[in-house]
Amino acid sequence: MTDALIIGGGPAGLMAASELSRAGYSVVVADAKPSVGRKFLMAGKSGLNLTKDQPFDGLIKAYDTAAGPLLDIIREFDAQAVQTWAVDLGQPVFTGSSGRVFPKAMKASPLLRAWLEQLRQDRVDIRAGWRWVGFDGADVVFDTPDGRVVVTPKVTVLAMGGASWGRLGSDGKWADILADRDVPIKDFKPVNMGFRVDWSSHMTRHFGQPVKSVVLKAGTLQVSGEFVISTKGIEGGGIYAVSKPVRDGADLFIDLMPDMPLDRIRARLTHRGKASLTNHLRKALKMPPIKQALLMEFAQPLPDDLAPVIKRLPVRHSxxxxxxxxISTSGGVAWNALDKNLMLTHLPGVFCAGEMIDWDAPTGGYLITACLATGRWAGRSAVKWLQSVPDHKTDIETVPQPLE
Structure with a gap:
């Protein structure tokens, strides 16, 4: 028996645990992996991007179609609040030139250690290696290293992530359990992902190299950035930023020379003489070898007028x-399955938070911000639920009225 059970030990789950423990309730955090925060730690390997330092109106637009449901949730825990939260944990932050906010330590591990120490001081009980296998009436059932365990919570917060990076804990297997309880579930889709390209042999020497200072275009979206050539295809920040429309069928184009207008490129390429095309592109446009390689890969047979294709190079992918x-997924628990407190209307006293809800966001700090914000909101809503239900019992067969 416990006041609150949190299933999932990522940012959303730990934030919910913080809110409930600070309100004076006993909290158990259960996570299927041997330790908590594994995807959080992975995100910090190349520098933990906590949020984007921008006004709320700009921040909320990043969440696209989910902006409406997330509006109040992120308004109450915006970019400034994320920074304050990190500093309060003893982890000072800084803002890069792009507006992205990082801990000064850059890594996730110092922040996670400080957070877990705070939770320990608040008497939060963290149980690793506990895999949720479903409900049994008001009980919650786990497979653990010590066998099957049944927990009887007064309130439950589900924060098990999406359906990517399963080895770190987000395998999406929880969806079938909730669907069996008639909870509306949206199909999972990849978000912020790379694309497969079947490279020809001449690209081998460029594997692992970044392609810098380009503009990527897909549908109505146009993004300045860079990406990486990998053995499997194309990936990296610029690709992730346009991945959603490309995933949904839009063609992908690259402007290899975004700082040079079409007419100037055409003029510079006019007098080639006896120079090879490679030397001509290098001398006339200062085009680096990796951009030349992409041009040869995707523009064959080369047209006589290369300027238009340099400005709008079509990318063939699989x-x-x-x-x-x-990096993340959309899909999962549908918004119409939740009330405004992030409680499942089919399962009163059971709340959802984080990436397991059907929203997506670009990289750049937006993902972690929304996970923290929804975890906080679900935790506070769970406190409200505990305070409002006289006998503090959860009957998951009864459909509740949304809390005011």
Missing amino acids: GPRPMDEA
């Missing part, structure tokens, strides 16, 4: 990389 490799 679709997204496997969903488990995506």
Whole structure:
């Protein structure tokens, strides 16, 4: 028996645990993996991007179609609040030139350690290696290293992530359990992912290299950035930023020379003489070898007028990389399955938070911000639920009225 059970030990789950424990309730956090925060730690390997330092109106637009449901949730825990939260944990932050906010330590591990120490002081009980296998009436059932365990919570917060990076804990297997309880579930889709490209042999020497200072275009979206050539295809920040429309069928184009207008490129390429095309592109446009390689890869047979294709190079690909490799996923618990407190209307006293809800966002700090914000909101709503239900019992067969 416990006041609150949190299933999932990522940012959303730990934030919910913080809110409930600070309100004076006993909290158990259960996670299927041997330790908590594994995807959080992975995100910090190349520098933990916590949020984007921008006003709320700009921040909320990043969440696209989910902006409406997330509006109040992120308004109450915006970019400034994320920064304050990190500093309060003893982890000072800084803002890069792009507006992205990082801990000064850059890594996730110092922040996670400080957070877990705070939770320990608040008497939060963290149980690793506990895999949720479903409900049994008001009980919650787990497979654990010590066998099957049944927990009887007064309130439950589900924060088990999406369906990518399964080896870190987000395998999406929880969806079938909730669907069996008639909870509306949206199909999972990859978000912020790379795309498969069947490279010709001449690209081998460029594997692992970044392509810098380009503009990527897909549908109505146009993004300045860079990406990486990998053995499997194309990936990296610029690709992730346009991945959603490309995933949904839009063609992908690259402007290899975004700082030079079409007419100037055409003029510079006019007098080639006896120079090879490679030397001509290098001398006339200062085009680096990797951009030349992409031009040769995707523009064959080369037209006489190269300028238009340099400004709008079509990228042939074979679709997204496997969903488990995506940074995040959309899909999961549908918004119409939740009330405004993030409680499942089919399962009163059971709340959802984080990436397991059907929203997506670009990289750049937006993902972690929304996970923290929804975890906080669900935790506070769970406190409200505990305070409002006289006997503090959860009957998951009864459909509740949304809390005011």
